[in-house]
Amino acid sequence: MTTPALRIGSLPPIRISPGTLITILVLAVLVFPMYAGPRIPAVVSVLVAVGVALFMMASVLIHEIGHALVARAFGGKVDHIALTLWGGHTQFRAERMGHLPSLLISLAGPAGNVVLAVLATGAGALTEKGTAASAFWAVSGTLNIALAVFNLLPGLPMDGGRALESLLGLLLRRPLLATRITGWIGRAIAVGVVAAPLVLILRSGGAGTGTLITLLWALLIAGMLWQGASHALRDAGMRSRVEHLHLAQLTRPVRLLRAETPLAAVLGPDAPEDPAELARHLQDLLILSPDPAPRGAADAARAGVGRGYRLDAEAAASVPTTLRDQVQLGAVARWLGPIGVLDAALEGEQLLRVIMAQPFPAYLVRESDGAVQRLLLSSDLNQVLRGGAPRHDG
Secondary structure (H helix, E strand, C coil): CCCCEECCCCCCCEEECCHHHHHHHHHHHHHHHHHCECCECHHHHHHHHHHHHHHHHHHHHHHHHHHHHHHHHCCCEEEEEEEECCEEEEEEECCCCCHHHHHHHHHHHHHHHHHHHHHHHHHHHCCCCCCHHHHHHHHHHHHHHHHHHHHCCCCCCCHHHHHHHHHHHHHHCCHHHHHHHHHHHHHHHHHHHHHHHHHHHHHHCCCCHHHHHHHHHHHHHHHHHHHHHHHHHHHHHHHHHHHCCEHHHHCEECEEEECCCEHHHCCCCCCCCCHHHHHHHCCCEEEEECCCCCCCHHHHHHHCCEEEEEECHHHHHCCCHHHCCCCEHHHHEEEEEEEEEEECCCEHHHHHHHHHHCCCCEEEEECCCCCEEEEEEHHHHHHHHCCCCCCCCC
């Protein structure tokens, strides 16, 4: 189910998940002991604690708006801002984003919290000391500083990690190495987030209700950080595999035959009888049946160059030798799907872009002289992108 979106002026849609209410409640519970005491009535303490929690969620929103506005200024298309159980995030897309724009986008969110902290401190200076209002502004300012500092920690998926990733990518000229470094730092930070409250509990000789809630919240935050860092590391691995895509390593030899070709043309008297051996014997065979002429350029692109079939080894082996000159290949073939064409010069990200624009189960690879001698199966490509090796066993 899609989360309802709030629209504020020209800002991107703001999606507020039900988990945001849990965050507000937990923040209010954590903040309440700071106000509970004989000088402030209990009702006032509760209201101030809830007010601080709401102000912090507004601070998270300002943080994400900072990201969104700077991303938009550098040509990014901002899809939405989301407030969630874990705080918030900004979803945006950009074709190409340089290191400096990425750095500024990352720092824009914490900068918003620093500005809020300054404003809250200024408001607190204008209120009477010792009052609930004075305490409200003091805690709100401190929490915004804490939010800015936490987000500036130099590990993914934190803003500081993304900023460091951009800076290292610029200095090292190796963006993937920068991602791996900041991803592992992010994992270390996740461990530290849990270790900190555990150390406090051990030093104090026990845990109260507030400490246990803090530990539970730390475990949840650490899980989110570990998951984000791990996702970044997996993404770096995927990007590395994409960079090293070469058709010469992915493709297999191919012989093109027509569907009406007699079976005897490929199964001579020396052909093995065992279906498994026969499959290996015929693994480079592709039966191509042209599709009807498409109506337009878009239809032609979707249709590819024809319908592809692979010979069914068991069905072919079951045909008696005396009948193989009467049985056509199309009668003992299994459907592979429409076949596309790729230029042999394609590689890396450009190769993947072309394939994603026109996805087919298989592609003929066309050399510069127009010859077609290699075949790429999408299943082989998917295997490589998952970190394995292409299967060339037919």
